[in-house]
Amino acid sequence: MPTNLGAPLFKYLRREHATRLLAEGILRVGTLHEYRDVGRYGNRVGDSKEGSKGTMLKVDRLDVMSKDDLPEFVRNSFEVGSGKFTFINSTFLVTEDSPDFYIYSVTKRFSAEAMRNLGYDACVRIDDPASFFRALSHSLRHKGSFQGLHSCIYMPRYTPPDKQHNIHPALIKEPEYEGQQEQRAIWQPASSKPRPVILACRKARNYCSRVD
Template sequence: MNMASFYRYSGKRYNDALLALGNVRIGTLHDFRREEHKKGIADSNEGKKTVSHVIKYANSDDGHSIHFDAIEKFGAIRGRKGASIILENVHLSQDFNYPDCFVHCSSFEYSKVAMSQFGGAESCVEIFDVNSFYYRLTETLSAVYPVRLLALKRVVYMERVEQWDGSTWGVHPALIKEPIFSPQVEVRAIWQPRISGPIAPVVINDVGLIKFCRSVPLPE
């Protein structure tokens, strides 16, 4: 699938290293929770969310109901087959804390507003061949730590308490950020480790990435 360009807003020395050496830092989801990161990067709730469903009243004798689907989905109670069940003022919730994974972030928008969201940004690199860049980056990362590319998608800006949609668990926890971050228009590549154990951010140098990037003037 063809994609529009992505943009990396960062300090000049980091973007210069990308263009000269193919230098890329691939972070981890849980590492983003650290307060030491600059504004726009640190978020203590990365990878976390809650899905909830409220039942004011439901009677199994009234026929099929989304509320009883919720009871089964959330694993709340197990009724005897054929038994009548009445539910009143029930609040169901399921917490998610997604396991650590590798993450590389860019912006989908070339604008001064987007750039202002990344603390310390003073230069911009355009990734103009997105598919080739992330295919190569996945291969290079896999040579260091076995991974599979889980997603290459835009972030969804929403509150971390999500109402159950009636069938699924909704937006992937690793793709959620609070609405206050929405001007970043962030897009994420997410890699899932193929082996268990703790992971940490990885810095790689791959000159094969350079041909997919170029320096562009700061947006006005």
């Protein structure tokens, strides 16, 4: 469910990038999958499992004579022949991977500590999110269509079969990141392989101010 665009939002940036956004409307719209590059972004911003979720079950021992003996969520993934076989200290895992999207991440509350932990030293307040993302979407119109602003859900990516859910994998983040209070503006890309883009969106600057 998209988040209400009425309340002010905050964007953590490096100081020079905050200055360019406020002066010229220059900003970067990234992609969901690029943040899997932990080598580039580090563990504070990057996540090698970004955009994925799964159903997981660990078993100490499981004797199998037929598909009916397997956990229901993996039965279609196995071919069971004649005879008996045993799983010892095994993990059954079925994963779901999100398509790549254009992403512009913000937070719904300013935290100097969270800003520093993410490696940034400046913050821009988006005073009018509806107008800001309308302007941004216009600049991105040939590359993608706006799908709304969505709050990240902080929970384990891999859950037991009895706790399956319909939360989109693009919105899941591990509980340890909950302090970031991240919200994601999402665009469905026109291309199957979107790449990060630098935009000059002069209108967007009109809806922002500096947080000192």
